[in-house]
Structures are given as C-alpha cells and as structure tokens.
Amino acid sequence: MSTFNRVAIVGGTHGNEFSGIYLLKKWQESPALISRPTFETETLFGNPNAFRDNKRYLDCDLNRQFIPADLANPELGNYEQSRAKAINLQLGPKGNARTDLIIDLHNTTSNMGPTLILLKNDAFNTQLAAYVAERMDNAVILFEDHCSMEEHYFLCSIADQGIIIEVGPQPQSVIRQDVLEWMDDMTAHILDFVELFNKGEVPTLPETVSAYRYVETLKLPENEQGERIGMVHKNVQDADFTPLRNGDPIFTKFDGTEVHWDGDYEAYPHFINEAAYYDNNLAMSLGEKVDIPVIK
Amino acid sequence: MSTFNRVAIVGGTHGNEFSGIYLLKKWQESPALISRPTFETETLFGNPNAFRDNKRYLDCDLNRQFIPADLANPELGNYEQSRAKAINLQLGPKGNARTDLIIDLHNTTSNMGPTLILLKNDAFNTQLAAYVAERMDNAVILFEDHCSMEEHYFLCSIADQGIIIEVGPQPQSVIRQDVLEWMDDMTAHILDFVELFNKGEVPTLPETVSAYRYVETLKLPENEQGERIGMVHKNVQDADFTPLRNGDPIFTKFDGTEVHWDGDYEAYPHFINEAAYYDNNLAMSLGEKVDIPVIK
Numbered sequence: 211m212s213t214f215n216r217v218a219i220v221g222g223t224h225g226n227e228f229s230g231i232y233l234l235k236k237w238q239e240s241p242a243l244i245s246r247p248t249f250e251t252e253t254l255f256g257n258p259n260a261f262r263d264n265k266r267y268l269d270c271d272l273n274r275q276f277i278p279a280d281l282a283n284p285e286l287g288n289y290e291q292s293r294a295k296a297i298n299l300q301l302g303p304k305g306n307a308r309t310d311l312i313i314d315l316h317n318t319t320s321n322m323g324p325t326l327i328l329l330k331n332d333a334f335n336t337q338l339a340a341y342v343a344e345r346m347d348n349a350v351i352l353f354e355d356h357c358s359m360e361e362h363y364f365l366c367s368i369a370d371q372g373i374i375i376e377v378g379p380q381p382q383s384v385i386r387q388d389v390l391e392w393m394d395d396m397t398a399h400i401l402d403f404v405e406l407f408n409k410g411e412v413p414t415l416p417e418t419v420s421a422y423r424y425v426e427t428l429k430l431p432e433n434e435q436g437e438r439i440g441m442v443h444k445n446v447q448d449a450d451f452t453p454l455r456n457g458d459p460i461f462t463k464f465d466g467t468e469v470h471w472d473g474d475y476e477a478y479p480h481f482i483n484e485a486a487y488y489d490n491n492l493a494m495s496l497g498e499k500v501d502i503p504v505i506k
Numbered sequence: 507m508s509t510f511n512r513v514a515i516v517g518g519t520h521g522n523e524f525s526g527i528y529l530l531k532k533w534q535e536s537p538a539l540i541s542r543p544t545f546e547t548e549t550l551f552g553n554p555n556a557f558r559d560n561k562r563y564l565d566c567d568l569n570r571q572f573i574p575a576d577l578a579n580p581e582l583g584n585y586e587q588s589r590a591k592a593i594n595l596q597l598g599p600k601g602n603a604r605t606d607l608i609i610d611l612h613n614t615t616s617n618m619g620p621t622l623i624l625l626k627n628d629a630f631n632t633q634l635a636a637y638v639a640e641r642m643d644n645a646v647i648l649f650e651d652h653c654s655m656e657e658h659y660f661l662c663s664i665a666d667q668g669i670i671i672e673v674g675p676q677p678q679s680v681i682r683q684d685v686l687e688w689m690d691d692m693t694a695h696i697l698d699f700v701e702l703f704n705k706g707e708v709p710t711l712p713e714t715v716s717a718y719r720y721v722e723t724l725k726l727p728e729n730e731q732g733e734r735i736g737m738v739h740k741n742v743q744d745a746d747f748t749p750l751r752n753g754d755p756i757f758t759k760f761d762g763t764e765v766h767w768d769g770d771y772e773a774y775p776h777f778i779n780e781a782a783y784y785d786n787n788l789a790m791s792l793g794e795k796v797d798i799p800v801i802k
Contacts, residue, residue: 232737236760264784265561319677381615381677383784387740387758441528444683462683464532488524488560488679 213408214310214371217251218301219244219397221315223273223365224486225260226382229393230315230375246401248408249310254301256314256365259289264383266486273314274363278304294365302368305360311373312366313400315393318378319485320494321448324392325350326400327374329362333505334371337412340419340504341403346395350451351421352376352480352497373400379448382485415504422451422478422497430493431461431469438491439463442483446494450480454496461493509704510606510667513547514597515540515693517611519569519661520782521556522678525689526611526671532690542697544704545606550597552610552661555585560679562782569610570659574600590661598664601656607669608662609696611689614674615781616790617744620688621646622696623670625658629801630667633708636715636800637699642691646747647717648672648776648793669696675744678781711800718747718774718793726789727757727765734787735759738779742790746776750792757789 219237221230234253237244244251255261257272268289275294280286281304301309326342328335331353339351359367366372375396380389406412431440440463446454454460454477461469471477477496484492515533517526530549533540540547551557553568564585571590576582577600597605622638624631627649635647655663662668671692676685702708727736736759742750750756750773757765767773773792780788 232760319680379677381675381781382679383781384615384779385734385737386743386779387737388743390737391740438681441681441683441686444687447682447684464528483680483682485677485679 217311218309223256224266227317246405304368307369309369311371312369314366316376317380321379323348325376336504340415354424418501428493430491513607514605516550519552520562523613542701600664603665605665607667608665610662612672613676617675619644621672632800636711650720714797724789726787
C-alpha cells in the first residue's frame with residue numbers, strides 16, 4: 211500500500227458551518243495539534259467570502275463543483291466555480307493530485323452526531339472506519355461509494371483519498387462546544403490512523419465495521435409549482451439513523467394530512483431536515499445498514 | 507378596559523425564521539383559523555425580501571427599527587429602515603396606532619420552547635400570561651418590561667399592545683413540526699383570550715403567574731479586535747431557563763480555559779447561543795425568575 215505524504219484539512223467549504231472554520235484558526239495557532247512525523251499537514255479555508263457574508267455560498271454550492279468536466283470548463287466562472295478551479299490547482303489536480311488525503315470539515319443541522327463519510331470501499335477506508343469507530347462511541351460511519359471518486363463532485367474527491375467529517379446537530383452560524391469537540395476528536399483520530407498506516411503499525415482491527423451506505427434522497431411534498439406543501443414528520447425529526455419501515459409516517463402536509471413511507475427495505479434516514487436544503491426541498495437521505503468487511 | 511378591534515399577526519420579520527412565514531400561508535388559505543367574532547385579524551409579512559434571500563435581513567435588523575426618532579428620520583433609508591416606515595404607516599402610527607394588538611412571530615435557535623414575550627406589565631398582559639400558561643404546559647412567560655413601549659424598538663411596539671411569540675429550538679431556514687405546532691397553538695390561545703377579554707368573559711385566573719424578567723445581556727469572550735475567542739460552555743448550551751449560579755462555568759475559550767459566571771443573583775439564561783447574534787457576539791440574555799401578580 212502507498213504511504214501518505216501530504217494531507218490537507220479543509221474548513222469553511224460552506225461559509226456558515228462554523229466548527230471547521232474555528233478549528234482551522236485553532237490549528238493555525240497551534241500547528242503541532244495536526245502535525246504527525248510521517249506526513250505534512252496543510253490547512254485550507256474553502257469559501258472565505260461565503261463566511262464573510264455568513265452564507266453557505268455566494269453563487270453555487272462549492273462542494274458540488276469538483277467533477278473533472280466542470281473543473282475543465284472555462285465557461286463556469288462564478289465565485290464558487292472559480293474557487294473550485296483554484297483549490298484544484300492548489301491541492302490537486304484531481305486524478306493526479308499532489309495531496310494524498312483531503313479531510314473536509316462540515317456541519318449539519320441534522321442530528322447525525324460525528325459522522326465519518328467515506329467515498330470508496332478499500333483497505334485504507336475500511337481500516338480507518340474500524341479504527342475510528344473503536345475510539346469514538348458515538349461515531350457513525352457512512353459510505354457514499356455509489357459512484358467513483360472521479361464522478362464524485364465533492365471537494366475532497368480531488369485527492370485519491372477524500373473524507374468528509376460531518377457533525378451535527380448545529381444550527382448554521384453557531385458554534386456548539388460538543389459539536390466542536392467531536393469534530394476535533396475525529397480529526398485527531400484520522401491523523402493518528404494515517405500515521406500508524408504509514409508506519410505499518412495499524413493495530414489489530416475487527417473483521418467488520420458497522421456502517422450505513424447511501425441509497426437514495428427523498429424530497430419534501432411539493433405542489434405543481436415546486437413549493438413545499440409539507441414538512442418532515444415530527445416522529446422522524448432528530449431521528450437520524452433510526453430505522454424507518456414501510457408505512458411509517460414520514461411527512462406532515464401543512465393541511466394536516468400525513469404521508470407514510472412506501473419502501474421495500476429497512477431505511478436509515480440521515481441529513482433529516484437539513485437547513486441547507488431549503489432551496490431544493492430535499493427532506494432527507496436514506497441509507498441501509500451494512501457490516502463492511504475490513505480489508506487487510 | 508378598552509376592547510380590541512384590530513389585531514395584526516406578523517410573520518417573517520426575520521426572513522430565515524420559517525414557522526411564522528408558513529403559518530401566514532396557512533392562515534391566508536384558511537382565514538377562519540385566526541378569525542374571532544369581536545375583532546378583525548389581518549396578517550403581514552414583515553420582511554419578504556429577506557425571506558427571498560434566505561437571510562435574517564438585508565441591511566439591518568428590521569426588529570430594531572421602531573423607535574419614534576428613527577421612524578421619523580428621513581435619512582434612514584435602507585431596505586429595513588424603509589420597510590419599518592411602511593409597516594408603521596400600515597399598522598401604526600406608533601403612539602396612535604390603528605392596530606390595537608400586534609402579535610409578532612419569531613423563531614430562535616435556542617432551546618426556549620414556546621415563549622411568550624410581553625413588553626409591559628399591565629392587566630391585559632398579566633391575565634393573558636396566566637391564561638396561556640394554564641393551557642400550554644411548556645409555555646414560558648418572559649417580561650421585557652425594562653423600558654416603555656415608546657422606547658422599545660420592536661415591530662410589535664407600534665401598537666399599544668405588542669406581543670412576541672418566540673419559539674425554538676429551530677435552526678434558521680428549517681421548519682420543525684413541533685415548533686410550528688407550538689407557535690400555532692400559542693397564537694390560537696392569544697386570539698381566544700382577546701375574544702374573551704373583549705366580551706368580558708375571561709375565566710377565573712390565578713393570583714400570580716410564574717415568569718422571567720429580562721435583566722441583562724452577556725457577550726462572548728472577545729479579543730481586543732472584537733473577535734470571538736470563546737464559546738458558550740457545553741453545560742449551558744440548551745439549558746435555557748435553567749438557573750445559573752455564581753461560579754458556574756459559562757464560557758469555554760478556544761484555548762481550553764473556562765470562564766465562570768460572576769453574578770450576585772440567580773440568573774435564568776435564555777437566547778443561549780442564538781445564531782442570529784453571530785455578528786455582535788452576544789452569548790445569551792439573563793433574566794430573573796418572578797411571580798407576577800395577575801392584575802384584575
């Protein structure tokens with residue numbers, strides 16, 4: 211297996227997700243916290259202008275701009291599209307990146323706790339997942355490996371290994387101490403693991419790790435004009451990673467009627483009622499629960 | 507006592523507080539829900555352009571623009587200052603308003619539950635407080651009667667009686683069903699009470715009502731440049747209306763040190779870590795617990 215020489219930690223990819231932004235400040239003042247002997251760690255502030263304006267983004271979502279065709283398209287020139295090209299130049303280029311691992315720090319308003327989102331199912335990621343899960347009682351492992359790294363549009367997909375740390379519940383523009391500490395701890399465990407991995411000293415890990423795998427995204431009830439006509443049912447609110455079964459209430463329309471879930475599998479909702487999805491009426495993601503073999 | 511002929515319900519005074527905005531839509535479709543025989547009810551969308559842009563405000567906080575000198579000052583002409591003048595024309599003018607009661611609907615990211623904020627201590631308000639408290643187990647009564655109605659800068663201070671319904675916790679740009687229902691219920695109880703009050707049929711109420719009274723506002727720890735160097739302590743996060751005693755930890759600085767509260771009274775924090783205060787570094791309000799005599 212290859213070793214990791216350059217790691218980048220990105221905060222503020224969304225300008226109103228404050229935990230990563232404040233952790234970057236802390237680490238810039240105390241770089242030893244993210245330094246490890248066998249690799250270099252750099253930090254990057256993803257979307258400083260969105261933070262200045264206290265918004266998720268100015269023109270479009272920065273964390274959706276990293277498919278190769280878009281990065282190569284000179285006609286895509288708004289702020290985030292331009293910022294994506296600059297970040298790709300700095301950390302990438304995608305497909306042949308100078309950065310071996312990108313850790314991108316995010317908050318959600320959903321009750322997801324500290325969630326480690328992994329974009330591919332390989333030895334490094336499965337071992338990392340098992341390592342982190344053993345060290346953080348409330349860590350959640352979520353695989354979003356439904357497409358290739360090249361096809362992923364996330365910032366962290368620039369590097370051959372890209373990880374998202376997604377921690378909530380935290381309202382936009384707020385710093386919660388619990389959420390900040392979870393993100394800080396999970397980042398430290400990842401850096402520790404990379405160090406052990408580089409040195410060939412990964413401790414004995416279990417055969418499998420309990421995780422969730424992304425399946426689909428549900429939208430809120432809409433009318434013909436695309437306006438919301440309902441909301442997440444209160445039984446589902448805050449119940450991220452609690453199973454949803456066929457027939458369970460899932461939405462309440464503003465006229466009071468309930469919508470029940472019509473599904474043929476035991477689904478684990480997450481990103482439930484995430485504030486950032488106000489403009490596209492996404493209600494939640496659904497995943498399935500899986501035991502992922504740890505590849506050794 | 508005077509009767510109430512015209513009541514206005516205002517939603518969306520802050521554009522990213524969604525409960526009131528969606529309740530206005532619901533009531534516009536079903537006006538009977540807010541109609542009562544003895545008075546007229548109208549609705550008003552406070553800051554539609556801020557909602558369009560998914561922000562609290564465009565230029566300045568609309569709910570701070572209603573002191574008479576500002577309303578009379580032609581040099582104050584930005585969007586919210588102009589909007590304040592227009593609303594004052596429509597519902598007011600302040601000091602001699604055509605609207606007898608304004609109910610202004612707000613959300614907070616703080617864990618305040620359904621809170622009824624009253625701006626003066628008189629027969630109507632104390633009776634209303636007692637009436638609502640008896641009908642909603644989780645209702646909180648908060649008096650902000652530290653200045654006169656004329657001196658208050660809130661939108662609802664246009665009318666002789668102005669009430670704020672403040673419900674949380676709800677992230678900005680989210681609709682939670684529980685929060686929506688609490689706001690809907692509290693509004694209905696207020697309208698019911700006005701109807702009974704007008705008819706002289708207010709039921710027997712207790713001698714006193716348990717409430718909180720605003721005392722002071724605390725800021726987050728800042729450096730000399732006015733930047734945040736700390737956050738709300740995790741023991742205090744979500745603990746709105748839980749007493750704080752001298753020596754209790756209240757902030758955690760980003761360097762890990764704790765700040766303890768140095769106060770000479772039993773304080774009841776609220777608006778703890780409210781997201782909207784990201785730009786002025788307010789940490790929380792403090793109140794004292796009081797038994798308010800119900801004036802008959």
